[in-house]
Amino acid sequence: MQLVCPAGNLPALTAAIEAGADAVYAGLRDQTNARAFPGLNFSDDELRAGIALAHARGRKVYLALNTYPDSARLAQWFAAVDKAAEFGCDAIIAAEMAVLDYAARTHSALPRHLSVQGSATTAAALRYMHERFGISRAVLPRVLSLQQVERLCENSPVPLEVFAFGSLCIMVEGRCQLSSYVTGASPNRHGVCSPAKFVRWEEHGDGERSVRLNDVLIDRFQAREPAGYPTVCKGRFDVGGDIFHALEEPTSLNTLELLPRLAQAGVVALKIEGRQRGVAYVRSVTQTWREALDRYRAAPGPWALQADWQRSLSAHAEGHQTTLGPYHRSWH
Amino acid sequence: MMKLSLGPLQYFWPRERTLAFYRESMGWPVEIIYLGETVCSKRRELGTRDWIALAEELRASGKQVVLSSLALIEAESELGALKRLIGDGGGWIEANDLSAVQLCRERGIPFVAGPTLNIYNHRALAMLIEDGLRRWVPGVEQGETLLREMQASMHAGGRPMPELEVIAFGRLPLSFSARCFTARALDVAKDHCEFRCIEYPDGMPLATREGKPFLRINGIQVQGEEITDLGPELPALRELGVDVLRLYPQVHAMADVVAHFDLARRSPQAPPRVAARNGYWHGEPGMPLPARNA
Numbered sequence: 129m130q131l132v133c134p135a136g137n138l139p140a141l142t143a144a145i146e147a148g149a150d151a152v153y154a155g156l157r158d159q160t161n162a163r164a165f166p167g168l169n170f171s172d173d174e175l176r177a178g179i180a181l182a183h184a185r186g187r188k189v190y191l192a193l194n195t196y197p198d199s200a201r202l203a204q205w206f207a208a209v210d211k212a213a214e215f216g217c218d219a220i221i222a223a224e225m226a227v228l229d230y231a232a233r234t235h236s237a238l239p240r241h242l243s244v245q246g247s248a249t250t251a252a253a254l255r256y257m258h259e260r261f262g263i264s265r266a267v268l269p270r271v272l273s274l275q276q277v278e279r280l281c282e283n284s285p286v287p288l289e290v291f292a293f294g295s296l297c298i299m300v301e302g303r304c305q306l307s308s309y310v311t312g313a314s315p316n317r318h319g320v321c322s323p324a325k326f327v328r329w330e331e332h333g334d335g336e337r338s339v340r341l342n343d344v345l346i347d348r349f350q351a352r353e354p355a356g357y358p359t360v361c362k363g364r365f366d367v368g369g370d371i372f373h374a375l376e377e378p379t380s381l382n383t384l385e386l387l388p389r390l391a392q393a394g395v396v397a398l399k400i401e402g403r404q405r406g407v408a409y410v411r412s413v414t415q416t417w418r419e420a421l422d423r424y425r426a427a428p429g430p431w432a433l434q435a436d437w438q439r440s441l442s443a444h445a446e447g448h449q450t451t452l453g454p455y456h457r458s459w460h
Numbered sequence: 461m462m463k464l465s466l467g468p469l470q471y472f473w474p475r476e477r478t479l480a481f482y483r484e485s486m487g488w489p490v491e492i493i494y495l496g497e498t499v500c501s502k503r504r505e506l507g508t509r510d511w512i513a514l515a516e517e518l519r520a521s522g523k524q525v526v527l528s529s530l531a532l533i534e535a536e537s538e539l540g541a542l543k544r545l546i547g548d549g550g551g552w553i554e555a556n557d558l559s560a561v562q563l564c565r566e567r568g569i570p571f572v573a574g575p576t577l578n579i580y581n582h583r584a585l586a587m588l589i590e591d592g593l594r595r596w597v598p599g600v601e602q603g604e605t606l607l608r609e610m611q612a613s614m615h616a617g618g619r620p621m622p623e624l625e626v627i628a629f630g631r632l633p634l635s636f637s638a639r640c641f642t643a644r645a646l647d648v649a650k651d652h653c654e655f656r657c658i659e660y661p662d663g664m665p666l667a668t669r670e671g672k673p674f675l676r677i678n679g680i681q682v683q684g685e686e687i688t689d690l691g692p693e694l695p696a697l698r699e700l701g702v703d704v705l706r707l708y709p710q711v712h713a714m715a716d717v718v719a720h721f722d723l724a725r726r727s728p729q730a731p732p733r734v735a736a737r738n739g740y741w742h743g744e745p746g747m748p749l750p751a752r753n754a
Contacts, residue, residue, distance in 0.1 A: 196580040198606055199613040226583035246558075247578070250533050253558035256565070260587070271638035276534055299682075300532055303576055304635040305746065306675075308601045309684055312745040316578065317601070342745060345668040361635075366667040367645045367677065374666055374677070375641060454638045460650040 129391055129398055131421055132190070132289065133414045136168045136403035141178045141189075143411040148418030151188035153221060154178060155319075155403065159201075160208045161192040162245055163403040164319030172211065179216050188218035192403075194243035196224045196302075196316045206230050213238045221267065223247075223302060228261035242266035244291070245316070247302040251283035258285040265289055267399060269301045274386060274455045278393040287396040293413060294401025295446050296381040296453050298361050306360040311342045322359045356447055380445035381453045384417070385433045387424055409444050416440050462698065462725045464718065465492035465625060467708040468528035468554065470633065470678060472657045475505040481709065482514055486521040488715060489722040492704060493518055494554055496528040496545065498574075500640070500679045501538045502655065508541045512548055519551070528554035531576045532636045532680065539563075552594065565591040575599045575627065576636070580606070582613035585622070595623035597706065600632040603741040604693075607700060623703040628690040629717055629735065630708025631663065631676055631683040632746060641677040661711040686736035686748050691721065693741060695730050 133149035135141035144152045155161030157169040170178060175191075182189045191212040197205040205227050212220045213235040220238060222228050223245035231240050242248055242257050244267040257263045267289045268277065281288055297304070307321045308314030315321050326342040335351025339358040346363035349355040356362055356378035365374045381401070383390065390398065398421075400413055416437050424431045442450055453459050466485060469478065485493060495518070496511045497503050506514070515525040527549040529542050539559060546553055546563050555561045556574035564571040572595040579585050585596065598607060607624070614621050640650040642657040642664055657664075663676030663683055676683040687710065690697065697705070705725065707717055717734070724731035740746040 196578055199581040199583075199609045202581055202583065224578070224580065224584065225587055226581050229583065229587065248558055250539055250557075250559040252539060252562040253533075256558045256562035271532065272534055273638075279536065298639060299635040299637045302578055303531070305599075305601050305632075306635050306682065308740075309632070309634050309746040312739070312743075314601055317580070344674060344747075345670050345672070348669055364669060365674065366669060366671065367664060370645075371669055374645060375637075375682070376639070457651060458649065460639050 129395060129421060131414070131417050132397050132399045134294075134400055134403040134405065134410060135178065136163065136405065137170065138174045138178055139407045140403075140405075140410045142181060143407045144414050145182055145185055145187050147411045147414035149187060149414050151190055151218070151397070152178075152182060153190040153192050153399075153403070155192045156208055156211070158204065158208075159195055159317075159319045160197075160205055162194050162243075162315055162319045163192075164195075165404055166324070168404060172215075175211075176215050183216070190219045190221050190241065191217045192221045192243065193227055194221055194223045194245045195319045196245075197227065198317070202226055206234075209235065209238075219265070225261070228257070228263065232261045236262070239264045241289070242286075244269055245302040247300050249300070251280060251285070254280075254284050254286060265396065267291075270297055270381065271300050271454050273457055273460070274389060277390070277395070277455070281394040287394075289397035289399055290383075290390065290395050291381060291401060292383045292390075292398035292417065293441060294380055296376065296379060296451065298376040304361075310344050310360060322357070327358055354447060377449070378447035379449045379451050380447075382438070382441050382445065382450035383452060383455055384420060384437060384441060386452070386455055387420060388428060388431055391424060391428070405444075412440060413444055462702060463491040463704045464489065464721055464725065465704050465706045466490050466494060467627070467630060467706045468494040468496055468498045469709045470499060470631070470681065470683070471661050471663060471709075471711070472500070472503045472505070472655065472679070473661050473711070474658060477661070478506055479514070481714070482518060484715065486518065486523070488718045490523070490707070490718055492524045492526065494526050494528045496554075498528050498531050498556055499681045500657070501530060501535070501541065502653065503657070503679075505658070508544050512545070512550070515549060515551065524551075526552045526554050526572055528574065529556045529560040531556040531574070531633070532638070533557055533559050534638065554597075561588065561591060568592065570594045572625070573597060575633065582610055582617065582619070585610065585614065586617070586619055589619070589622060593622055595625055595704070597625045597627070600627065600634065600746060601740050603743050604696065604700070605743055611701070621701070624701065625704035625706050626690065626697060626702050627688070628697075628705035628707060628721065629687065630706070630710065631685070631687055632738070632740075633681055633683055634675070634746075635682045637680050637682075640680050641682065642679050645677060684746060688738035688748075689733055689735035690738055690741060691724055691731045692733050693730070694724055695728070
């Protein structure tokens with residue numbers, strides 16, 4: 129199984145490669161990718177440098193072009209596809225049909241991976257993307273149980289990549305308008321969820337803090353209570369008089385214990401989330417997964433989950449807690 | 461004149477209430493009715509066979525009936541039910557994910573592209589027309605500007621637009637998950653949910669910690685709290701060439717809602733607002749901003 133790691137910028141790309149990523153994924157500094165955050169992503173020169181660095185070590189670079197352009201902005205996305213081909217990216221990761229179609233027609237030799245944003249959860253949906261656009265891999269949305277992933281591996285027309293670790297979108301990717309409902313900025317169109325310019329923290333006298341997204345109260349925290357980034361899905365709300373994380377707690381996905389089953393199912397790549405995270409996160413999480421994967425490759429039979437791996441991963445998890453998420457039925 | 465449609469019932473109602481609702485709808489001035497379960501395959505007060513039988517009944521009364529597919533398909537059994545809808549449904553399908561598009565395409569069945577299909581530009585729309593798309597329901601975040609762009613681009617390419625259907629009334633479906641939020645709120649496991657969402661025929665209200673109504677929990681779906689109303693925009697919709705106004709069923713006073721829009725579509729004047737402003741239509745956050753709602 130290939131280890132695919134996030135590269136929000138050149139230092140993170142370097143760290144991921146040094147720590148043993150088989151491939152990294154990166155984005156350009158515009159809205160063509162789903163982590164269009166200020167200060168993140170690659171200029172043309174940085175992307176060229178990153179590709180050179182990765183290729184010198186025999187690793188791959190995938191370019192995420194996974195947002196949904198409207199008609200007026202298509203040319204920008206097509207230019208980004210051209211760039212991926214010209215710079216020597218090893219694949220693009222795209223979700224939108226016009227982008228995939230353009231890539232298939234214009235740069236047929238450039239592999240096309242279906243992004244998680246493409247929301248393909250069945251063999252029929254994957255067949256569509258394969259027949260229509262010749263995708264050679266698909267990244268599955270984080271909604272399927274382990275049994276469903278195993279089953280899909282048997283029936284899919286293309287090899288599958290799954291999310292292994294990182295911040296957990298609990299909604300079907302590409303199908304969530306919560307950020308857009310509140311702020312007008314959406315992951316699909318603008319490559320952002322809950323953009324920072326809409327976030328307002330308020331300090332109260334007693335050490336209590338509250339956080340608003342475009343004036344909507346997402347949560348309130350007592351003094352010293354850890355406070356996470358205010359995405360709508362991880363806020364605390366009032367449902368029937370109870371205040372709780374009505375959609376999801378601030379927690380990260382961690383599937384390390386499922387590694388053998390994912391390998392046996394035939395999953396070809398494990399994706400680490402977190403292009404918005406720093407170099408320390410990328411290096412440490414990549415190292416841990418590299419070691420676990422190498423250990424498994426060398427001796428699958430005796431492979432066992434190591435406590436120090438889990439400790440290290442938890443330290444980098446949102447709210448310092450992890451979950452098997454949708455892979456485990458009880459999460460649903 | 462624009463047609464009126466009843467969008468698929470997003471909530472889970474008891475069988476008798478559902479059947480009574482649709483029998484009543486036979487007498488309403490709606491031309492198109494979407495039937496079927498789009499949110500959760502565990503909701504089986506009406507099964508696939510019942511929906512197909514109901515479709516036949518409504519067709520006999522003169523309605524065009526489209527069978528709607530699940531927005532999120534995870535299990536083989538759900539794909540099987542979709543195949544039955546397509547094979548035995550006797551008409552068009554509202555495709556709410558790519559599985560439905562592919563199965564319709566493989567079988568040569570025309571389909572309506574539902575609002576969760578993510579069609580953002582004319583090239584994607586044109587490809588789906590090749591696949592059998594006959595009518596397009598834009599996604600919830602797509603407003604007037606995007607529709608105008610789409611029309612201009614289709615026109616520039618010498619391609620006719622498909623029929624255009626716009627969500628004119630109802631709570632907006634904002635997101636879908638593998639997790640059931642109703643079960644979570646009631647502290648029961650999804651696999652043992654006892655179909656408790658049947659107790660919430662308009663969804664379960666979710667408010668902020670300062671008590672402001674915000675969202676509606678509806679099984680694996682999250683909706684905006686506000687019922688949106690594009691009535692006041694009817695002159696613009698007409699000018700834009702919108703063919704169908706979609707009204708999402710709500711448990712209360714649906715006959716009045718239909719009567720209101722029926723009157724409105726016959727008048728050149730914009731009708732008064734009967735529910736919340738839909739910010740998305742104007743290129744703003746979907747959530748109505750208090751100052752603008754007056």
